[in-house]
Amino acid sequence: MGKKELKVASLLALRSLQRGSRSSVVLTVLIIGMCFTNMIFLPSLFNGIGQSITKQIVDYEVSNVIVSPKSGNQYITDLDATLDLINGMPGVQRASPHYSKGATFHFRQRTLGVNVRAIAPTDEKEVSPVYTKMIAGSYLGEGDTGEVIIGRPIAGDAAVRQEDEFQESLGGVRVGDSVTIEYGNGYTKEYRVKGIYETGWSPVDSAAYVSWTDMEQVEGSALYKADLITVKAKPGYSEQFIKNELLAYGVGVNGKVQTTGDLLSKSMGRALQSFAIINMVSLIVSIIITTVVLFIVITIKTLNSRKQIGVLKAIGVDKEVIMHNYGFQVIILGILGIVLGIIITLVLAMYLAYHPIVTPEWSATMYLTPLDLLINSVILFIAALIAGYVPAYQISREDIQTAMRA
Amino acid sequence: MIEIRDLTKIYRMGDVQVNALDGLSLAIEKGEFLGIMGASGSGKTTLLHMLGLLDVPTSGKIVIDDTDILALTDYEKTMFRLYRLGYVFQDYALVPDLTVMENVSLPAMLRKDRTEEQTQNDSYGILRKFGLYDRRDHLPRELSGGQQQRVSIARAMVNKPDILFADEPCANLDSENSKVVLDLFREINEDLQQTIVMVSHEDWHKDYFHRIIQLKDGKVVAA
Numbered sequence: 001m002g003k004k005e006l007k008v009a010s011l012l013a014l015r016s017l018q019r020g021s022r023s024s025v026v027l028t029v030l031i032i033g034m035c036f037t038n039m040i041f042l043p044s045l046f047n048g049i050g051q052s053i054t055k056q057i058v059d060y061e062v063s064n065v066i067v068s069p070k071s072g073n074q075y076i077t078d079l080d081a082t083l084d085l086i087n088g089m090p091g092v093q094r095a096s097p098h099y100s101k102g103a104t105f106h107f108r109q110r111t112l113g114v115n116v117r118a119i120a121p122t123d124e125k126e127v128s129p130v131y132t133k134m135i136a137g138s139y140l141g142e143g144d145t146g147e148v149i150i151g152r153p154i155a156g157d158a159a160v161r162q163e164d165e166f167q168e169s170l171g172g173v174r175v176g177d178s179v180t181i182e183y184g185n186g187y188t189k190e191y192r193v194k195g196i197y198e199t200g201w202s203p204v205d206s207a208a209y210v211s212w213t214d215m216e217q218v219e220g221s222a223l224y225k226a227d228l229i230t231v232k233a234k235p236g237y238s239e240q241f242i243k244n245e246l247l248a249y250g251v252g253v254n255g256k257v258q259t260t261g262d263l264l265s266k267s268m269g270r271a272l273q274s275f276a277i278i279n280m281v282s283l284i285v286s287i288i289i290t291t292v293v294l295f296i297v298i299t300i301k302t303l304n305s306r307k308q309i310g311v312l313k314a315i316g317v318d319k320e321v322i323m324h325n326y327g328f329q330v331i332i333l334g335i336l337g338i339v340l341g342i343i344i345t346l347v348l349a350m351y352l353a354y355h356p357i358v359t360p361e362w363s364a365t366m367y368l369t370p371l372d373l374l375i376n377s378v379i380l381f382i383a384a385l386i387a388g389y390v391p392a393y394q395i396s397r398e399d400i401q402t403a404m405r406a
Numbered sequence: 407m408i409e410i411r412d413l414t415k416i417y418r419m420g421d422v423q424v425n426a427l428d429g430l431s432l433a434i435e436k437g438e439f440l441g442i443m444g445a446s447g448s449g450k451t452t453l454l455h456m457l458g459l460l461d462v463p464t465s466g467k468i469v470i471d472d473t474d475i476l477a478l479t480d481y482e483k484t485m486f487r488l489y490r491l492g493y494v495f496q497d498y499a500l501v502p503d504l505t506v507m508e509n510v511s512l513p514a515m516l517r518k519d520r521t522e523e524q525t526q527n528d529s530y531g532i533l534r535k536f537g538l539y540d541r542r543d544h545l546p547r548e549l550s551g552g553q554q555q556r557v558s559i560a561r562a563m564v565n566k567p568d569i570l571f572a573d574e575p576c577a578n579l580d581s582e583n584s585k586v587v588l589d590l591f592r593e594i595n596e597d598l599q600q601t602i603v604m605v606s607h608e609d610w611h612k613d614y615f616h617r618i619i620q621l622k623d624g625k626v627v628a629a
Contacts, residue, residue, distance in 0.1 A: 004515060004516055004518065005516065008512065008515050008516055011504075011508065011515075012501070012503075015501075015503040015504050015508065018503070019503040019545070020503055105509065131582075143436050165622070308499075308501060308502075311495065311499040311501075313487075313498075314458065314460050314487065314493050314495075315487065315488070315493060315512070315513050315561065316484055316485070316487040316488025316491075317513075317516065318481070318514065318516075319484075323515070342506075399461075400460045400461070401455065401460060404460070
């Protein structure tokens, strides 16, 4: 195929699309665009959900690396030494200890079971952004005693009747109110609500935080143990690097070291696997639909043009030119469809960025990278090429007499 | 010069065998305006298709200027049609999505020995000669039957072929337009010494031909 042949093939293709059936062109482009959107929408939404859950787990639960008690142990002991060791390691931004205790909250006539987490506020602020999620009052300070911060679902809403509540609450606690907390060990104390926060991550919003100093009063002694230690990595340091460092420095002797990725692969592994299967099914269905639609469109086009194909061959147009004529039509339709699909996808992504899908557990937007767009575009383009060239190849090989008699 | 020797074309439809051409031999001189006439089913169009390389005979030989055209490869036949033959169809057979100019220049665009400028000049030249220049940007459906047939002839002539084949080019035209087309063929033949082989069944067309061959049952019965 020389330059002249390609020029004639592209001229025939362009003119056929320009001056042929407009509705057929619009419909075909629309179908390809929709297939592209279908190919990319669900996977990117699932990715978005995965990213959202991961981010919330990192931000509010475990940070980058978590050190938990070894199997059979309830606590990480020798806490001060362990924290000093971790905080002195390269790549570690800060380590924050957590100590949890079950408690019952009493406010007016309401009673609610809540998990109270003791934190060192200064350390915790370097590890978790909960302090940025205060919707009323302020965050805990180092050495605060008799003060508690609670999640919004615990505080509740005074305007909602108890029987109408989706989740049990204290029925409208406000900053400055006093709540009585009765701990599992029988220790009972009056607390002032210092702040109310809302992160959107249910396990954290359903908890309450007190200072480490306060918990020492509850326990009646200095606390040299923790349920877990969350470790924040400095920018540029990977979770795996931090984990390896912690293990190398012997933190693994005293506790179990896991990255967020380790935890997610265990807890979310099956969900991610299901997402991957749904993504694959969605991708395959879209490719099949696009391939079949383009195959039908080009087959109908070629069958309707058999006489014309015969005439073109009769006047000296080579079969390669005729085949590429239809091939170019598919290329143009494919490109237009993919561009339309990218536009629809970006509009959907922008809409979801402003109006994310929110559930009590997570909020999600579409997670879309240029590479995703490129890969899906290439896959769809190749499918379109095959779908177009197969009937074009078949019809271009037909002998002149058979074609002209059609 | 065209030399046809013992040309046979047999169509088989189930058990039925039809001899469309039955050992036909013929010679056509350069510059000749030859009319092929005969009743329907006599083999006129089949013969023209064989000469125009649109179909292959069951047996026989066709030699055009010392080239055994039936021995050519598929690609060589395509190039032979492009460079050396012109074909005018009964139903014009223009590409409906191309303008008059694009239809006419299409075969010229494929020639490797012509520049883009030469192609354009050739196309404009032939459109002017055939009185179609003002209609160059029109689509075929915007033209009358006579005009469409003139575009078809212009397309066949744009590459200055050695032989022009015309398969009942006036079949879809009224007598006035038929005369215009036949006059055009005569003019091309006389001015350019163009060899023309035309199939017709109209008696009054005989006046335009230098020579007429009558076919019956795939054989020449009068020449």
